[in-house]
Amino acid sequence: xxxxxxxxxxxxxAISGCxxxxxxxxxxxxxxTGTTKTMTDSLTYLALGDSYTIGEAVPQNxxxxxxxxxxxxxxxxxxxxxTIIATTGWTTDNLINAIANSGITHKxxxxxxxxxxxxxxxQGLSQGNYQVKFEQVLGMAINFANGDTARVYVLSIPDYxxxxxxxxxxxxxxxxxxxxxxxxxxxxxxxGVHYSDIxxxxxxxxxxxxxxxxxxxxxxxxxxxxxVQRLEPLVAAQLKK
Numbered sequence: 001x002x003x004x005x006x007x008x009x010x011x012x013x014a015i016s017g018c019x020x021x022x023x024x025x026x027x028x029x030x031x032x033t034g035t036t037k038t039m040t041d042s043l044t045y046l047a048l049g050d051s052y053t054i055g056e057a058v059p060q061n062x063x064x065x066x067x068x069x070x071x072x073x074x075x076x077x078x079x080x081x082x083t084i085i086a087t088t089g090w091t092t093d094n095l096i097n098a099i100a101n102s103g104i105t106h107k108x109x110x111x112x113x114x115x116x117x118x119x120x121x122x123q124g125l126s127q128g129n130y131q132v133k134f135e136q137v138l139g140m141a142i143n144f145a146n147g148d149t150a151r152v153y154v155l156s157i158p159d160y161x162x163x164x165x166x167x168x169x170x171x172x173x174x175x176x177x178x179x180x181x182x183x184x185x186x187x188x189x190x191x192g193v194h195y196s197d198i199x200x201x202x203x204x205x206x207x208x209x210x211x212x213x214x215x216x217x218x219x220x221x222x223x224x225x226x227x228v229q230r231l232e233p234l235v236a237a238q239l240k241k
Contacts, residue, residue, distance in 0.1 A: 017031040021234060040079035043110035043239065046144050048095060048137070051088035052115050054159060055224065057213035062221030064155075064228055065113065071232045077239050083109070091119045092133040099140050108146040110233060114138060117180045121173075129186035131183045138191055150238050151230060152193040156181045158219060165217040194234050198227045 016221040047053050047065035055063025062071075065082040072079045085098055095116050099105065116137060120130045138154070145151040157180055160166055181199060190194040201223065205211040206213030217228075 001106050007162070011110070026123035042074075042078040044108075044139075045079050045082040046109040046112045047082050047084045047086065048094070048099070048112065048141055049115040050084040050090040050119055051086070051218060052118065052155075053113075054084060054088065055221075056190050056218045056235075058218070058221045058224070062224060064166065064224040064231075067221075067224055067228045068232060068235065071228050072236060073204070075232070075236055077236055079110075090116070090125060091125060091215055092116050092166050093125075094119075094122055095139070096133060096137050099137070105143075106141075107144070109144050111153065111239065112141045112145045112150040112187075113150040113153045113231075114141045115157070117157045117184055118160065118177075121157070121176050121180050127179060127183060130180060131187065135191075138187055142191065142193065148191040150153060150194070152191075153235060154184060154188040154193055155227065155231070156184065156197045156199045159199050160202075160217060161216050162203050162206035163212055165215075196227075196231045196234060198230060201226045201230070208214050228235060 043177075045065065045068075053063070053065060054060075055066070060066060069079040069082050083104070085095070085102055087098070089093070090098070112124060114137065117134065120124055120133075134217060138152075141152050141154075142149055157177055159174060159177045161170035161177065173194075177199065181197075185195055185197070202211075202219065204226075205223065211220055211226075212218070213220045
């Protein structure tokens, strides 16, 4: 980041080193939680991503995959416990490697969510690399959905530039997040999957501290709930078909 090596190191430590014990595994193998089914009539859900998917700094049941599963079940669309491949600090490259080594590449799921890219931006990886690797991991997500693009949901990258951890570097972070989101949106539209833009929700944290987790960086359960309010109708409409 811009405010010097010390802030960058502190921020990187926060993003890369504070993963929840119950929800993380070494990056070499990936974090896989949940099972493919919890009841015979429940739908299967795979969530791919990083700290925003595991719900860093909040209880597991407040993460967006768990809130989404609960919301769908409450809407008479029973969804089993989500299977999650995600770890704090992962770049798109890390996620691709974790999927390849997950041992579940042969499995198919009723629907899949994908949210990845903030660590590509933060670690200074090129946008060209992100475009290539995002297209690759999106293809993996589609494969997990048995080739049904209508069952794949990409979420935009939240804007951490409004959080205390950003240290006032929003003038640099905000446009870069927008540029990375332009890439994942374009690739999502090209592939024909659903795209849910939740970045504007994340920016509400600039005036509402309750949307930020206690670590001063990640979303709170309340913010994840707002994401789910936007995402759940899209998923429900497709699953009811």
